[in-house]
Amino acid sequence: MIVSKDVVSEMARFISSKDCQSIIFLTGAGVSVASGIPDFRSPGGMYDTLKPELITATSMQRKMMETDPTSVVYKDMFLQNSFPYMEVRRPFILGTQKQKWKATIAHRFMELLHEKTDKLTRVYTQNIDGLDHQCKKIPKEKIINVHGTLSEVACENCSEEMDFDEFCDKVSHNIKDIYEIDENAPSASTPIVCPSCGKATVKPKTVLFGSSLPSEFFDCSDEDVMNADLLIVAGTSLVVFPANSLVYRVNDDCKRFVVNMDAVGQELGLNFYGNDYSTINDRRDFFAKGPCEDIFLDLIDKLGWMEDLQRMSKQLPPASASLLRDDA
Structure with a gap:
C-alpha cells in the first residue's frame, strides 16, 4: 500500500514540476477540524445531541x-x-x-498554492463554514461551495x-x-x-436536503475534470454524491492525492496498492494518512513555503498556530 513517509515529498516534487499545471481540490470537514467548528454528524455532534x-x-x-x-x-x-x-x-x-472560527493550515495551503504557483484551478468544498473565503488571495470564482455557505443569505x-x-x-x-x-x-x-x-424563508445559502446543488458545481467541474493534472482530496469520507464524482470524472492522466485519517474512495476507483509501480510517473493514486493540518504543514515545508505560512500565524486558529510553533 503506497502510504510511505515519502509520499508528501513525491507530491511536493510533482506540484513543482512542469507536468503539473492544473490542480483542483475536493475538501470536507477534515480541513476545518482545527478551527474548532462543532461537528454535525459524529457522535456527540449537533445531530446526535439535538433536543x-x-x-x-x-x-x-x-x-x-x-x-x-x-x-x-x-x-x-x-x-x-x-x-x-x-x-x-x-x-x-x-x-x-x-x-469566531479561522481558516486552518489546510486552507492556507490552498491560498499559498495559488499565490506561489498559479496552479490552483478550483476548490470544491463540501463545507458550509465559509473558511475558504477568509483566504482573500484566492479569487472568489475559484471557490465552489458545493453544499452552499453560511456566509451568504437569500430567500429560499x-x-x-x-x-x-x-x-x-x-x-x-x-x-x-x-x-x-x-x-x-x-x-x-x-x-x-x-x-x-x-x-x-430567508436563510443562509446552504443547500437543504431536497434542493439542487448550485449550478456552478456542474458548470465548472465539467471543464475542470478534463484539464486537471492533480486532484487533492482532503478531509472527506467521499460518500456524498455528486461531490465524490470528481474522483472518477477526472481524466486518466490526472494524479489523485488523498489526505485523510483513513484510506477512502476505493469503491470510486482509487487504488493505493502498488503492484507494478516503481516511480512517481507510474503511480496515479497516493494516500497520506493523518490529520490534514499535519500533512499540509509537511507539504508546505517540503515546498519551501514555511516563511510565508509563518507570516500568517496570527490569522490561524489556536490549534494550528500551536502546531506551527511546535514545528519551528
Whole structure:
C-alpha cells in the first residue's frame, strides 16, 4: 500500500514540476477540524445531541426530528416552519459573522498554492463554514461551495438576496437561543420575513436536503475534470454524491492525492496498492494518512513555503498556530 513517509515529498516534487499545471481540490470537514467548528454528524455532534423539545415546532415536527435529526435541514420542513433550521443554526450563523472560527493550515495551503504557483484551478468544498473565503488571495470564482455557505443569505422561496450583516442582526433579535449561550437572545422566536416575497424563508445559502446543488458545481467541474493534472482530496469520507464524482470524472492522466485519517474512495476507483509501480510517473493514486493540518504543514515545508505560512500565524486558529510553533 503506497502510504510511505515519502509520499508528501513525491507530491511536493510533482506540484513543482512542469507536468503539473492544473490542480483542483475536493475538501470536507477534515480541513476545518482545527478551527474548532462543532461537528454535525459524529457522535456527540449537533445531530446526535439535538433536543427537539427545545425547538419551536409542532408535535409532529418534533417527532420527525426525534426519528431523524437531519430533518431540521430538509427543504420541506424549512418551507413549513423555518424555526428549527434557524434555531439550530443560530450560533453558527452569528459565529460566522464574527469570524469566531479561522481558516486552518489546510486552507492556507490552498491560498499559498495559488499565490506561489498559479496552479490552483478550483476548490470544491463540501463545507458550509465559509473558511475558504477568509483566504482573500484566492479569487472568489475559484471557490465552489458545493453544499452552499453560511456566509451568504437569500430567500429560499424567491431567491432575493439579503445583506449578511443585516440578516445576522435579525437573527440576533428574532431567533431564540436553544443552546443558552446568548443571554441577550429573545425568549421566543419570531419570523424573519423576506422583504421581496413576504415569506419567512430567508436563510443562509446552504443547500437543504431536497434542493439542487448550485449550478456552478456542474458548470465548472465539467471543464475542470478534463484539464486537471492533480486532484487533492482532503478531509472527506467521499460518500456524498455528486461531490465524490470528481474522483472518477477526472481524466486518466490526472494524479489523485488523498489526505485523510483513513484510506477512502476505493469503491470510486482509487487504488493505493502498488503492484507494478516503481516511480512517481507510474503511480496515479497516493494516500497520506493523518490529520490534514499535519500533512499540509509537511507539504508546505517540503515546498519551501514555511516563511510565508509563518507570516500568517496570527490569522490561524489556536490549534494550528500551536502546531506551527511546535514545528519551528
